[in-house]
Amino acid sequence: MGAAKGKRMPRAVREQQMMDAAVRTFAERGYRAASMDEIAELAGVSKPLVYLYLNSKEELFTACIRRERTTLVEAVRSAITPGEPADGQLWSGLRAFFTHTAEHPYGWAVLHTQARTQGEPFAREVAVMREEIVAFVTLLIAEAAREVHRDPSLAEREVAGLAEALVGAAEALAVWANTTEGVTAKQAATTLMNFAWAGLGNLMRGEPWTPPR
Incomplete structure (x- = not known):
């Protein structure tokens, strides 16, 4: 260069x-x-x-975090078509997420590894991105559940934990996919769908798992 x-x-x-x-x-x-x-x-x-x-190294790092955060969120949002079935929307979002993190490994490393370990205010910049994605996934799951159960009053807090778990799993899987030779974005998304959708599908059918007495 x-x-x-x-x-x-x-x-x-x-x-x-x-x-x-x-x-x-x-x-x-x-x-x-x-x-x-x-x-x-x-x-x-x-x-x-x-x-x-x-300007300064600190401002440069912050600018890098914000740019990578914005492009990742936009990639996920733009991949999802409103009105699709819930599993189709989740599949599209996951594929976009894993595709973006695979195509921008340096950006993902800055967001997932570097920014989180450098304390405030850098960690907060990443937390804003994560909160936005979790809120988006929560809304997606809640809307699908309301439609299936025909219950417009179903609270988002009832599925918020599932969204947190799903986003956390996606983050961990992206690190694994980027460091494991031969794993494609489609394979990573399929892995998470196989792991998560069985449980979400049961929830949608009103058949959640319950612990033994």
């Missing part, structure tokens, strides 16, 4: 180029160990230019 040094280009393009380099550096080196010199070198620009465009 050094060949790009000195080449004139629009500010927005140059800024994204620097952020791409920053995301990769933070993912590979960790927030503490990553240096602005490394980021500038990878981006093919001078270190003063990185500071001019993106």
Whole structure:
């Protein structure tokens, strides 16, 4: 990327180029160990230019988290077609999630590994993303359950725990899929559907599992 040094280009393009380099550096080196010199070198620009465009290392890391958070949430939301059966919507969302995390492994590493371990305010930035996805999944499951049970008063809190568990499983599975050779996004999504939908399907039919007395 050094060949790009000195080449004139629009500010927005140059800024994204620097952020791409920053995301990769933070993912590979960790927030503490990553240096602005490394980021500038990878981006093919001078270190003063990185500071001019993106200010401090802390602000750069925050900007990277927000960009990766936004693109991941948008990828999941845009993949789901309202009005589809609940299992179809969940399948579409999971495939989009695993496809995105596989195609953007550095971004996923920044969100799932780096940001969460660096304390506030970075961890909070990721928590906002997770809360949004959990709320979205909760609403999806609740709406499907209301339709099946013909009970418009069914509270979202009754399925909120299932959404938390499902999102947590997806996060863990994405890490496994990205570090296990030969696992595709479709296979990862199928694995989670096989694991989760049996239980969700029983819930929809009014046949939840209950512990033995």
